[in-house]
Amino acid sequence: MDDVLAQFTAEVTRALVATGQVPADLIELATPKPNIPTDLAFPTFKAAKALGTAPPALAAALAAALTLPPDGLTGTVTTFGPFLNFSLHPERLAVAVISLIRATGAHYGHQQIGAGRRMVVDYSAPNVAKRMHVGHIRSTIIGQALVNVHRALGYTVIGDNHLGDWGKQFGVVLASVERDGTPTGQGEAVLAALEAQYARYAADAKADPALDEHARLWSLRLEQGDPQARALWQWSVDLTMDAAQRNYDRLGVAIDHAYGESFYEPMLAEVIQAALDHGVAFREAGGAVVVEALDQMPTFLLQRSDGGTLYMTRDVATIHFRVREFQPTHIVYVVGEPQALHLRQLFALVRTMGYAKTTELTHVAFGTVFDSAGQPLSTRRGNMVYLETLLDDAVSRARAVVEQKSPELPAAEKQAVAEAVGVGAVVYNDLYQDPKRNLTLDWERMLATEGNSATYLQYSHARCRSILRRAAEDGSAAQPDALALLIHPSETRLLKHLARLPEAVREAGKRYAPFVIADWCYTTAREFGVFFEQCPVLKAESPALRAARLALVAATATALKNGLSLLGIKAPERM
RNA sequence: GGGGCUGUAGCUCAGUUGGAUAGAGCAGCGACCUUCUAAGUCGUUGGUCGCCCGUUCGAGUCGGGCCAGCCCCGCCA
Numbered sequence: 072m073d074d075v076l077a078q079f080t081a082e083v084t085r086a087l088v089a090t091g092q093v094p095a096d097l098i099e100l101a102t103p104k105p106n107i108p109t110d111l112a113f114p115t116f117k118a119a120k121a122l123g124t125a126p127p128a129l130a131a132a133l134a135a136a137l138t139l140p141p142d143g144l145t146g147t148v149t150t151f152g153p154f155l156n157f158s159l160h161p162e163r164l165a166v167a168v169i170s171l172i173r174a175t176g177a178h179y180g181h182q183q184i185g186a187g188r189r190m191v192v193d194y195s196a197p198n199v200a201k202r203m204h205v206g207h208i209r210s211t212i213i214g215q216a217l218v219n220v221h222r223a224l225g226y227t228v229i230g231d232n233h234l235g236d237w238g239k240q241f242g243v244v245l246a247s248v249e250r251d252g253t254p255t256g257q258g259e260a261v262l263a264a265l266e267a268q269y270a271r272y273a274a275d276a277k278a279d280p281a282l283d284e285h286a287r288l289w290s291l292r293l294e295q296g297d298p299q300a301r302a303l304w305q306w307s308v309d310l311t312m313d314a315a316q317r318n319y320d321r322l323g324v325a326i327d328h329a330y331g332e333s334f335y336e337p338m339l340a341e342v343i344q345a346a347l348d349h350g351v352a353f354r355e356a357g358g359a360v361v362v363e364a365l366d367q368m369p370t371f372l373l374q375r376s377d378g379g380t381l382y383m384t385r386d387v388a389t390i391h392f393r394v395r396e397f398q399p400t401h402i403v404y405v406v407g408e409p410q411a412l413h414l415r416q417l418f419a420l421v422r423t424m425g426y427a428k429t430t431e432l433t434h435v436a437f438g439t440v441f442d443s444a445g446q447p448l449s450t451r452r453g454n455m456v457y458l459e460t461l462l463d464d465a466v467s468r469a470r471a472v473v474e475q476k477s478p479e480l481p482a483a484e485k486q487a488v489a490e491a492v493g494v495g496a497v498v499y500n501d502l503y504q505d506p507k508r509n510l511t512l513d514w515e516r517m518l519a520t521e522g523n524s525a526t527y528l529q530y531s532h533a534r535c536r537s538i539l540r541r542a543a544e545d546g547s548a549a550q551p552d553a554l555a556l557l558i559h560p561s562e563t564r565l566l567k568h569l570a571r572l573p574e575a576v577r578e579a580g581k582r583y584a585p586f587v588i589a590d591w592c593y594t595t596a597r598e599f600g601v602f603f604e605q606c607p608v609l610k611a612e613s614p615a616l617r618a619a620r621l622a623l624v625a626a627t628a629t630a631l632k633n634g635l636s637l638l639g640i641k642a643p644e645r646m
Numbered sequence: 647g648g649g650g651c652u653g654u655a656g657c658u659c660a661g662u663u664g665g666a667u668a669g670a671g672c673a674g675c676g677a678c679c680u681u682c683u684a685a686g687u688c689g690u691u692g693g694u695c696g697c698c699c700g701u702u703c704g705a706g707u708c709g710g711g712c713c714a715g716c717c718c719c720g721c722c723a
Binding site (some may be wrong): 099101103104105106107112114116120126151152153154198235238239240332357359361362363367368369370371372373374375376377379381382383407408409410411412413415436438439441447472473476477492503504505507508509511513515516519520521522523524526527529530531533534537538541542578581582586590593594597600601603604605607608609610624645646 | 648649650651652657658659660661662663665666667668669670671672678681682683685686687688703704715716717718719720721722723
């Protein structure tokens with residue numbers, strides 16, 4: 072089913088072509104900026120030039136010659152100099168938009184443009200034996216939103232959690248466990264303990280070469296499949312995933328697979344050999360396998376001189392595996408901007424090797440998180456913020472606000488609202504702006520309950536639901552409606568914006584930019600806020616108008632909830 | 647030295663096939679709760695779109711050159 076604006080555009084295009092005065096390939100319609108009081112414009116500059124006439128003359132001639140369908144979505148047609156402007160017909164807009172939202176419900180905004188395409192999304196990727204921190208939250212939250220958006224667009228999406236469960240540092244993890252024992256506890260607390268003993272061991276090893284050598288030995292035992300090393304490693308993987316899962320559950324994150332780096336260990340020799348055979352890489356005198364001067368990019372390694380592999384090696388193997396296993400049309404990496412060069416090199420290498428001939432490879436780069444003093448967050452600086460404590464803190468602050476604003480709610484509901492609001496604030500903080508910008512962790516901004524904030528969006532939804540609940544209680548919800556009565560300017564503005572959700576979802580997918588949907592949600596909430604002030608619903612002048620406004624409120628609630636759901640934000644019924 | 651990202655109001659950000667008068671929020675000032683949730687709404691203050699040049703009917707948007715901030719550039723991930 073075409074969305075309303077697509078129908079409108081098609082209708083206008085058909086009418087323009089039917090005049091016989093302008094060929095279809097010269098018709099480029101534009102959506103004017105919000106400050107321009109029209110809904111669709113035909114800037115006639117190019118067409119006029121091609122036809123050898125003046126733009127204002129062409130606009131006027133077309134306006135005179137146009138015949139629009141009498142029952143269509145187009146209302147008035149006007150000219151403004153060289154611009155030929157089309158406005159939506161308020162009554163028919165209301166009927167079309169609300170009917171479509173009613174018919175599609177929780178799927179309003181969903182479409183099928185991605186049908187038949189398969190997308191692997193690589194996101195989250197926590198490191199085993201470490202807590203998830205703000206660096207992982209960006210990948211996790213942006214990645215899940217992109218998964219949601221592309222599923223809504225009809226793509227078959229496969230999420231893959233590329234766990235950092237391999238590499239040299241595991242020798243230190245295992246050696247420290249051997250020396251200091253296995254910490255016990257729940258969630259991130261036990262991981263914190265493990266991190267601490269890792270740090271102690273690493274520090275001691277700097278002074279004591281024997282400890283360093285011992286860690287190297289554990290690393291080797293692990294790579295060779297030694298049962299004891301393997302068992303300890305598995306224990307740390309399970310521990311990490313348990314803790315991560317608690318965070319994922321709260322964030323509405325569900326990742327289909329977790330093929331960690333370790334999974335690719337058996338495929339690495341083949342990858343190195345293939346690169347050598349192909350000639351894209353060579354083995355230098357010291358033994359290292361080198362890729363040089365690929366697409367003017369800096370040299371990098373596929374194998375260390377001591378025979379060890381690198382994350383590049385595993386990443387090549389990962390693409391090779393994903394292509395064979397999933398036959399994806401797209402692979403999307405939700406990885407920080409500092410790794411941009413690495414991924415460009417990776418993509419260039421697999422292209423050269425012929426591993427991903429028909430797969431589009433995309434790096435969705437996100438910026439670095441800074442603290443309020445402008446310092447990057449790092450364990451070493453001591454300003455690191457961990458995901459679980461971040462969520463807990465946000466929820467407890469939200470709880471205080473709920474206590475103050477809605478003391479009448481039952482305790483269990485207060486807690487549920489606080490969880491939705493607190494977690495929503497953290498999620499929204501990562502989704503309200505373009506991911507490639509750097510982000511400042513600003514508690515005031517993040518936990519704001521006004522302006523462009525998750526809380527404001529949730530509040531707007533709750534207000535809709537509140538009206539609908541009252542209507543259901545007094546029985547007025549059952550009245551027959553007359554949607555064509557919705558012609559108040561604030562109603563029309565709201566309806567026009569509701570009509571834009573499908574387009575916003577498409578754009579968010581195309582640009583890998585969830586903030587497009589966040590923006591849509593925000594504008595929806597604003598337009599609803601104006602409508603709420605200006606148009607009484609339950610006390611509307613007539614039963615028919617009340618019923619029509621109730622339908623608009625219901626449509627707004629549905630659409631807003633859909634938008635929030637794509638972002639992974641819950642929409643409580645009351646708050 | 648080479649490369650990437652960013653630069654729009656005091657602060658945080660939108661502005662994407664070039665198009666009309668560059669938009670929000672926060673902060674500041676002022677107004678509105680006997681009417682559906684004031685976590686709201688309205689008004690107002692605030693701009694050399696980093697700088698210069700170019701492309702053209704038209705540039706915040708495209709191209710080139712500078713400037714500033716962050717990041718990356720073989721044996722970590």
